[in-house]
Amino acid sequence: MTTALTATSAPADRTRRGPRGLVWTVLRVHRTALAFWALALLGATAVLIWMYVIADEARKGNVPCMTPARDGFPGCASIESITVDDVYAGWIGLVATSLTYAILPVAAWAGGALIGRELESGTARLAWTQSITPTRWLAAKLAVPAVVLTIGTGGLVLLNNWARGDGDPDLVGDWYNADAFIGTGPTTVGYTLAGLALGALAGLLLRRGLAGAGVGLLAALVLCGVLERFREDLWPAVTRSRAGEFELPRSAWQLGWDTTWGRHPGEGEPLATSATFHPRSHYWPIQYAETGILLAVAAAATLAAFWLLRRRTP
Template sequence: MTTALTATTAPAERTPGGPRGLLWTVLRVHRTALVFWVLALLGATAVLIWMYAIGDEARNGIVPCATPAGDGHPSCASVEAITVDDVYAGWIALVATALTYAILPVAAWAGGSLIGRELESGTARLAWSQSVTPTRWLAAKLAVPAVLLATGTGGLVLLNNWARGDGDPDLVGDWYNADAFVGTGPTAVGYTLAGLALGALAGLLLRRALAGAGVGFLAALVLCGVLERFREDLWPAVTRRQAGDFELPRSTWPLGWDTTWGPHPGEGEPLSTSATFHPRTHYWPIQYVETGILLAVAAAATLAAFWLLRRRTP
């Protein structure tokens, strides 16, 4: 009877390689990167809250003025005395740049620390020998940072849009500028996920921390350059032609002009003008197409990483 009771009340043993075990192992091994990511998120959040708080004052520094004040316009001297607009524009641009190029350190970390170092040191094989299959090991390695990166980056994008207010291009840049475009939409999340997958694939290919970090960084840099170069071609542009000359609104992305002159080019008014451009309404279609490309790259790199791991392990 005593034996039966003892067997009944004995606590169930946890499987070392269970999902919870893998989750906490990834977080514990890479706790330095986790702390850095949390501090970066907190710092960026504090900056964006500050930018929101001074946003109205910053916008007062770029209003039309008159000397002397009149016709409803403040004096130019009083407007020039407002310097908070420079502070606002500078910090907003810094956050946008950080969101745009977060893919680069993410890819380097994934190739070097997340995958490459563990393969080089033999830590990965030690985990595989403790009832954790290579596939489950890689799935945990990718899933945990993917969730943290997507959540953190997505939250910062929302905060960035909130802090930008009405998006005055004189303060925050035109929507088609590289940093402003990526830092305000889902492409920022797509870039970090693509960087994670490319870095992991580089680490598996090279099985060395330094080489994996370098190749992952290079792959992410090439991806950024290619998409930025061909971004204007991701959605059909609009062409407008009319007699004489005309100007495009500030919110449009001009791609090219074609002017037809009379018998004396450069003299007088042109006969007709043609402009090719992306209107402001093309922001979301281009965002969706670019995000789709990035997610496809992330998915392809992830599948390639699992295929390569299966080829190299029994």
């Protein structure tokens, strides 16, 4: 009878050690980070719903005015008394900034707590002795937070765009500003996944929690800085030349401006003007190009992490 019980219990043990068991292990070990992430999502969701509710009132305070009121323009005193536009712009900007730089804490956490600390403490090697291969261990370590982060950041981007309404640049910023650009498109998810992969690679390289967090954070900062510097070059800009002067629309991302004068610069009308810029229609091509680069970085860092793990384990 004892032998029969032992034989029937063995498959159950093996099942618990399978992929589903690894998923729950990762969630349980990092439940504090998961709880923090859930609270952050709930807080951002509440803020964005509030912004959507007050959006119409904010737009009322963001219109031209005259003193005294005339010619169809409201009085400036009445407009200045409406401060909800400042509240709206401030909170929308805060959410956009948080989405833009979510890569930084993600990279630090991945390098420190997710990978580096477990290698430093020996927890990872203990798991490898429980019928879990190093490759499966790392796959679960990366896959679980990748899914959680993708769902969370993707949902917040959709909510952010919903709360921004018509995208009035005076309230939510011009589309080409770093925070507005990243916080409204798929680049948010791309940056987060790249931060996760870079942090994990840093943790595997250094095998120390604090060092892995620091290097992961540094790698994320460098990635953000490089892409922001070269974002304007990710898609061919438009050059427009005309005789005399002309103005670009507010929605244009101006990159260069050249004016040709006659014999006496600054006197009279210019002979010709040339402007290089990205029109509003370039938003999506640049988004897709930058997201592709970020996903390539994430894939390369992930492959490098698996290669390094195989080199260092039997």
